[in-house]
Amino acid sequence: MSQTRTHVSNISRPSGWRKASIDMVNAERHAEAGEKSAVSKTRAFTAVKRVGAHIGLKSSDILLLDTLGAFTKPQDWEDGRRPIVWPSNAYLVEQTGFSLSALKRHARRLAEFGVIAFKDSTNGKRWGRRDSDGVIVEAYGFDLSPLSARAHEFEALWKDVQAERSLCLRLKRQVTVTRRMVRASIEGALSEGLNGPWAHFKDLLEELLQRLPRRKTSSELLLKLLAELTALKDRVDAAYLDGRDPDDETETTLDASTLRSTSVHEMDPKKTNSEPHIPTTKQLNLVISSCLEENEGEVSAPCQEALPQWDRGKTGLQPPSTDLRNPSLKVSTALLACPNFASWAHSLGGHLRNWHDLYRLAGQFRPMIGVTNDTWRQAQEQLGAQSATIAFVLVFEKHCAGEIGSPGGYLRGMVRKAGAGDLHLERSIYGRMSAQAA
Numbered sequence: 136m137s138q139t140r141t142h143v144s145n146i147s148r149p150s151g152w153r154k155a156s157i158d159m160v161n162a163e164r165h166a167e168a169g170e171k172s173a174v175s176k177t178r179a180f181t182a183v184k185r186v187g188a189h190i191g192l193k194s195s196d197i198l199l200l201d202t203l204g205a206f207t208k209p210q211d212w213e214d215g216r217r218p219i220v221w222p223s224n225a226y227l228v229e230q231t232g233f234s235l236s237a238l239k240r241h242a243r244r245l246a247e248f249g250v251i252a253f254k255d256s257t258n259g260k261r262w263g264r265r266d267s268d269g270v271i272v273e274a275y276g277f278d279l280s281p282l283s284a285r286a287h288e289f290e291a292l293w294k295d296v297q298a299e300r301s302l303c304l305r306l307k308r309q310v311t312v313t314r315r316m317v318r319a320s321i322e323g324a325l326s327e328g329l330n331g332p333w334a335h336f337k338d339l340l341e342e343l344l345q346r347l348p349r350r351k352t353s354s355e356l357l358l359k360l361l362a363e364l365t366a367l368k369d370r371v372d373a374a375y376l377d378g379r380d381p382d383d384e385t386e387t388t389l390d391a392s393t394l395r396s397t398s399v400h401e402m403d404p405k406k407t408n409s410e411p412h413i414p415t416t417k418q419l420n421l422v423i424s425s426c427l428e429e430n431e432g433e434v435s436a437p438c439q440e441a442l443p444q445w446d447r448g449k450t451g452l453q454p455p456s457t458d459l460r461n462p463s464l465k466v467s468t469a470l471l472a473c474p475n476f477a478s479w480a481h482s483l484g485g486h487l488r489n490w491h492d493l494y495r496l497a498g499q500f501r502p503m504i505g506v507t508n509d510t511w512r513q514a515q516e517q518l519g520a521q522s523a524t525i526a527f528v529l530v531f532e533k534h535c536a537g538e539i540g541s542p543g544g545y546l547r548g549m550v551r552k553a554g555a556g557d558l559h560l561e562r563s564i565y566g567r568m569s570a571q572a573a
Contacts, residue, residue, distance in 0.1 A: 497524050
């Protein structure tokens with residue numbers, strides 16, 4: 136018995152039946168190493184299937200590999216043994232549906248990719264026998280030992296593939312957000328009639344969009360594209376600011392007449408309003424936030440002290456229930472809960488002193504994430520301008536964080552939930568801040 140097992144473990148030499156190649160020699164080396172590795176069949180097959188497409192295997196190759204693996208037994212994968220199988224060509228043709236020439240081609244591909252090895256007998260026939268315990272004592276055919284030897288390699292490769300995919304997804308989201316912001320800035324400047332090389336910027340943007348990957352691409356190409364888009368965005372932002380009239384403050388500040396005409400009830404965000412709120416003019420009901428520094432838009436110390444208890448380390452508290460159309464939220468609270476939106480807002484919008492500023496930016500950011508004008512209008516009609524702004528800020532934040540893929544559909548869903556009385560904007564804001572504090 137020991138002499139027979141020693142014979143099985145010997146490295147097969149070229150027998151003249153098969154054309155030798157470097158790939159075949161490497162496959163035999165993997166088989167020899169696999170004999171010394173105790174890797175289960177399940178682990179070995181899972182590892183190779185995960186990276187099969189990445190290393191060049193086709194679905195038909197995996198089909199043949201699965202068919203061969205079905206002939207092995209658990210004890211074949213133990214240390215010191217080789218999982219060799221010897222099915223006939225006729226049986227493999229029947230099970231896979233391949234022609235004989237296709238079967239030979241796929242078998243050779245598996246060997247050339249170092250997934251299986253061939254152990255040929257002197258007469259070229261496949262055969263084998265097991266002892267009473269089911270252990271292979273002598274066999275010639277397809278050797279699956281390379282799978283055991285390369286399981287660790289395939290598992291490490293799978294981690295690298297996952298990391299690359301994750302990075303590419305993040306980069307694609309950043310590319311999408313950046314290109315939409317550039318387009319929104321260009322279109323906004325053209326609609327406002329601002330001075331600047333907007334036609335040239337538009338041509339540059341279209342040129343970059345032509346290079347957007349239509350299929351899978353590497354993170355290196357995406358990083359290069361994102362860098363060029365970011366550089367274009369910086370140029371567009373600078374031209375946008377240069378083209379604006381510094382004396383024009385109609386969109387960023389409140390004049391005295393507006394403040395005098397606004398009642399105390401409208402200005403106090405902590406009071407509820409039981410009347411339906413449907414805007415009839417373009418003027419937004421404003422809520423002044425004293426928690427933001429006017430020069431940098433950062434949260435001041437008094438604002439930190441005014442935050443509810445959950446923000447001071449006590450999580451799990453529910454915010455007070457208020458009317459949906461008049462939430463008792465401060466601008467600073469919404470920005471603290473949505474740092475991605477705050478970052479984009481500060482880079483493009485400058486000072487964020489009140490809800491009017493956020494409302495204005497929401498209108499600018501809307502096309503950037505694919506929210507249609509009709510969806511934005513419906514949100515304002517159903518929720519009111521202030522609550523619609525809060526809802527948009529949440530949608531923008533979740534889209535930047537990769538939590539949602541269709542911002543427009545998500546916002547429409549929030550509008551439907553509001554109609555059913557199931558929308559709790561403040562709870563969502565406080566929940567995000569609780570998660571950040573945890």
